[in-house]
Structure formats: C-alpha cells, structure tokens
Amino acid sequence: MASSISRLAPLPKVPSRPAAPLxxxxxxxxAPFTPNARADIEFVEFLGRENDVDSQVWKVKVNGASFxxxxxxxxxxxxxxxxxxxxLTRPLANSQLYIDYFDPFNCECRAYGRLKERQRENLAVxxxxxxxxxxxxxxELARKVTGDPSLLPYANAGTLDGDNFWKRYEEHRGLPVRAIVKELVSRKAPNPHDAQRMWVDLDNLHSLGIFVRDTHGGNYLGGKLVDFSRSWTMYHPALVQIGDSKLQLLMLEELQQLLDYYYDLSNxxxxxxxxxxxxxxxxSGEIAKYKNLPRAYNWLRWDENGEAVKAHVESELFEKPAL
Structure with a gap:
C-alpha cells in the first residue's frame, strides 16, 4: 500500500467563507446547514447512548428552533x-480516501445526500x-459530558494521540468537530403502522444504493432510521470491491438485525x-433470493455527477499497481 499521508485534507474553517457540501x-x-457551516448552538439535553462510539447526540436550539x-x-x-x-481487493490510493468513504460523518453525509438527490427523505429521520x-x-460540549470545567480545546494541543474527548490524532490537528443537524423526533416505540414501514423503507433504501449495515433497534425512533454512520452509498468502493459471498453475509447480518428488532417489538x-x-x-436460509442489492444501483444514470464519479473511480480512487 502507498505510504499514508500525514495530514488529511482540511475542512473549511473561516466563518466568512461559504462552506462546500461534504x-x-x-x-x-x-450541504451545510448555514452558508458558512457555523451557528450559535445551545446544548439542551443529551439524547444519545453512553456507549456510542461514533458521536454525541444532543437536543439543541439554533436560532430558537429545536433540533x-x-x-x-x-x-x-x-x-x-x-x-x-x-x-477491499484493491487498496484506496491514499489515507484521505478512507476518510471520505468510511468515516461515520462522511457515511451519513453520503446517505443523506442520496436521499435528497432522489427526493426520498421520508425514508429516514x-x-x-x-x-x-x-x-x-x-x-463546552466536552465539559458538559465529562463534568470537568478545566478541559481545554483539543484542536491544537501539544500532543494529539487519540487520547482526548474527540479522539483527535495528529492527522486531525486543527480540524473542526463535524456535526449533522437532524429532525428532533420523540423516543416513542413504533406503532403497528410505523413498524410495518421499517422493512419497506429499508428495501427502498437498498434500491437507492444505500447499504445501511446497522439496523438494530437503537438506530430507530418511531419506526424511522436515525443512523447512517456505517452505511455504504453507491458509488462506494466496498460495494464493488468486496466479493459476492462476503456482501451476502453482510446483507444477512443487516436484515437479521432488523428482524430481531421486530421480534423485540412483538414481545x-x-x-x-x-x-x-x-x-x-x-x-431463514433464503438470503440468496434477495435481489434488491445496493450495489446494483445505476449511479451513472441517476447521480447528477455520474460522469465525474466514473472519472474519479478510473483515475484517482485506487492505488496504482507497481510497475
């Protein structure tokens, strides 16, 4: 594999500069929530789970509205x-590409981006x-969670080895914490109608080239998915570079998670x-009959910039073989 780059591509940090979609x-x-991706935020209440490994989820107020x-x-x-x-049967060309395609924030951005492209935002929160x-x-957020008022900003600390609240390493030096603003929904259990939609919605997500991969009950609120941090959205190198048998096993695991949630709700x-x-x-042994596979999504036909994706895949995405 090519040597890892020591620093990842910087995100926009200047408040007056328009922020780009990610x-x-x-x-x-x-796209950014505000033109410069900055906002005055009031952190109201912790909504996540203590064992969440990817994120902190909070009820917040921005300009008086709750999210x-x-x-x-x-x-x-x-x-x-x-x-x-x-x-992957072919390594990606550099470290930044692993961030672009596998980092939980970027996974969510890509999945939600697809839902917006296809006007199917009803399939998730x-x-x-x-x-x-x-x-x-x-x-402020780190101090609220830890109860330690002496915590200092980590972005440019003397040592960044992942042993800090936001898990920054040297490659993240100076980069801002990224967050996604979502609809605030109640934590109620789904009613029978909502529950019926969960399987229909997941099947539709697959048809849009979104492989959710994490469908346990904790990722649903009121029968709607709230988490895409493990998702792969076509075009995605994992969906085309992982063998059929492995992908079928991963699909079975995803469907079984949802089925287990149905059983829990039923009980x-x-x-x-x-x-x-x-x-x-x-x-129950018929996973090979499932045909609505995310890798079959025709991204060249539906993606607004399908030709740009094709050029990226062909020339920039994968490590070049040694001569």
Missing part, C-alpha cells in the same frame, strides 16, 4: 483502512445539513406487530 469526493453530499445535533468523534485513517476497508463546531463549542408491545414474512424468509 465529503469532497464526487457523488452524493450533504437533534449529532457531533462526530474523529476516526484515524489507518483504523478505518483496517476495520472498514480491509476486505430528516437531516437538514452539517455544522462545524467552533473550539469553544466543542470544549414488548401491547399492540400486535406484524413481522414481515419476506424478511423472515430471507433470514
């Missing part, structure tokens, strides 16, 4: 290469855009929750 590779992207804000920890590019990109936290905001709800027969059949 990630910065051809394909679906999420859910998902602020993402940093991920080291080498960790992403090993844990997420390890099954809505995302309104991304924000970049200021050093003061990221420090705990006072309402009658119908468990989709087709979902049960796929998880």
């Amino acid at each position: 990630p910065r590779v051809p394909g679906p992207k999420l 859910a804000l998902k602020a993402f920890y940093f991920c080291h590019s080498e960790t992403l290469r090993q844990n997420q990109g390890g099954d 809505q995302a309104y855009g991304y924000l970049l936290l200021t050093p003061q905001q990221e420090t 705990s709800s006072s309402d009658e929750i119908d468990i989709p027969e087709t979902l049960e059949s796929y998880c």
Whole structure:
C-alpha cells in the first residue's frame, strides 16, 4: 500500500467563507446547514447512548428552533483502512480516501445526500445539513459530558494521540468537530403502522444504493432510521470491491438485525406487530433470493455527477499497481 499521508485534507474553517457540501469526493453530499457551516448552538439535553462510539447526540436550539445535533468523534485513517476497508481487493490510493468513504460523518453525509438527490427523505429521520463546531463549542460540549470545567480545546494541543474527548490524532490537528443537524423526533416505540414501514423503507433504501449495515433497534425512533454512520452509498468502493459471498453475509447480518428488532417489538408491545414474512424468509436460509442489492444501483444514470464519479473511480480512487 502507498505510504499514508500525514495530514488529511482540511475542512473549511473561516466563518466568512461559504462552506462546500461534504465529503469532497464526487457523488452524493450533504450541504451545510448555514452558508458558512457555523451557528450559535445551545446544548439542551443529551439524547444519545453512553456507549456510542461514533458521536454525541444532543437536543439543541439554533436560532430558537429545536433540533437533534449529532457531533462526530474523529476516526484515524489507518483504523478505518483496517476495520472498514480491509476486505477491499484493491487498496484506496491514499489515507484521505478512507476518510471520505468510511468515516461515520462522511457515511451519513453520503446517505443523506442520496436521499435528497432522489427526493426520498421520508425514508429516514430528516437531516437538514452539517455544522462545524467552533473550539469553544466543542470544549463546552466536552465539559458538559465529562463534568470537568478545566478541559481545554483539543484542536491544537501539544500532543494529539487519540487520547482526548474527540479522539483527535495528529492527522486531525486543527480540524473542526463535524456535526449533522437532524429532525428532533420523540423516543416513542413504533406503532403497528410505523413498524410495518421499517422493512419497506429499508428495501427502498437498498434500491437507492444505500447499504445501511446497522439496523438494530437503537438506530430507530418511531419506526424511522436515525443512523447512517456505517452505511455504504453507491458509488462506494466496498460495494464493488468486496466479493459476492462476503456482501451476502453482510446483507444477512443487516436484515437479521432488523428482524430481531421486530421480534423485540412483538414481545414488548401491547399492540400486535406484524413481522414481515419476506424478511423472515430471507433470514431463514433464503438470503440468496434477495435481489434488491445496493450495489446494483445505476449511479451513472441517476447521480447528477455520474460522469465525474466514473472519472474519479478510473483515475484517482485506487492505488496504482507497481510497475
């Protein structure tokens, strides 16, 4: 593999400069929530789970309106290469590309970007855009979580080895914490109608080239998906560089997670929750019959910049073979 670059491509940091949609590779992207991706944020209430490894989720107020804000920890590019990109038959050309395609923030941006492109934002809890936290905001949030009022901003600390609240390494030096502004929804359990939609929605997400990969019950609110931090959205190197048998196994794992959630709802709800027969059949030895595969999405036809994606894949995405 080519040697890792020591520093990742910088994100926009100047408040007066218009911010670009992210990630910065051809394909679906999420636009900033405000023109410069900055906002005055009031952190009201923690909404996440204590064991969340990718992010902090908070109820916030921005300009008096309430939202859910998902602020993402940093991920080291080498960790992403090993844990997420390890099954690629062709390595990506540089470390930044592992960030672009496998980092949880970018995974969510790409999935939500596709939903906006195809006007199917009804298939998940809505995302309104991304924000970049200021050093003061990221420090305020870290102090709220840890209860330590002495914490200082980490962005330019003397040592950045991942052993800090936002998990910054040297390659993240100076980069702002990234967050996605989402619809604020209640934590109620889905009613029978909402539950029925979960399998239909997931099938539709697959048809849009979005492989969610993480469909356990904790990623649903009121029957709607709220988390795409592990998703792969076509065009995605993993969806074309991982073998059929491995992808089929991953698909089975995703469908089984949703089926298990249906079982949990059926056992705990006072309402009658119908468990989709087709979902049960796929998880009971018939996964090979499932045809609505995300890798089949025709990105050249549907993506607004399909030709740019094709050129990127052919010339820039993968490591060149040694001569």
